[in-house]
Amino acid sequence: MRHSFIQGTVLCTLAAGFIGSLGAMTSAYADETLSYQVLKEGEPIGFETVEITDTPDGYTAKIKTRTDVKVLFLQFQYGHERTEIWRDNQLVSVDTDTNDDGSPYLYKAEYDGDCYEVAGKRVAKRDACDGAWPLTLWREDITAKTSLYSVINAEPYAVTTRKTGTETLAIENRETPATHYVMSGDVDRDLWYGIDGKLLKTSFKRKGYDIDFVRVDAKNLQK
Structure with a gap:
């Protein structure tokens, strides 16, 4: 009887641990919204x-992005919306709709494993x-x-x-632990990710100006 009780207790403990681990894995991308402020030379845009x-x-x-910036006497506006569908942590499809300062782009990418096809408005198939x-x-x-491609026009x-x-x-104004990466090649980015594996900040140059995307909902990741 004692052996059965101990064995049952151990099994219950193991099961609870497994369920807890499974819950942690499946909640890695639980419903949430990541919010970023876009800065040009430190000023919100x-x-x-x-x-x-x-x-x-x-x-x-x-994903939704909006920027509105004035450079000298010129006003530049950018609007982008994108829907990514992920299944079993694999990208299945991407739909994008972009207004790049009056130039519209629209495309869809569909995946089969590592293979994909992309086509759309002003985007070559x-x-x-x-x-x-x-x-x-x-x-x-x-x-x-x-290998990556543009979210605007699918340029590789x-x-x-x-x-x-x-x-x-x-x-x-609070300290947040981050892992820093540097991306180079056709795209240059400094990237910082939090302990949750999601972007905290990215920095790059655009037309000679410093541009930053900074996450503003990261209080639960801070020290």
Whole structure:
């Protein structure tokens, strides 16, 4: 009887541990919204949001970006919306709609494993089997990719990304632990990811100006 009781207790404990681990894995992309402020030379010029919604076999990410900036006497506006469907942590499809200062772009990419086909408005139809993703920086595992493509017009990019170490970022005036990567090649980006594997900050140059996307909802990641 004692042996049965101990055995049952151990099995229950193991089961609870397994269920807890399973819950942690499946909640890695639980419903949430990542919010970013876009800065030019330290001044706010727009925002980006990543709305993540669970599905029975994966999740959907809806990305919205808006910027409005004045350079000298010229006003530039950018609007972008993108829907990514992920299944079993694999990208299944991407739909984009972009207004790049009055120039509209629209495309859809559909995947079968590492192979995909992309076509749309002002976007030439092409297919490839290089496992490329769009330049969707919110996930840390994009740093393992060497083939990417533009979220605007699906232009292919060849990149390499190296990890430079761990740092502490000042976000919303609080210290936030981060892993720093440097992406180079057809795209140059400094990337910082939080302990949740999601983007905290990216920095790059655009027309000679410093541009930053800084996450503003990261209080639960801060020290």
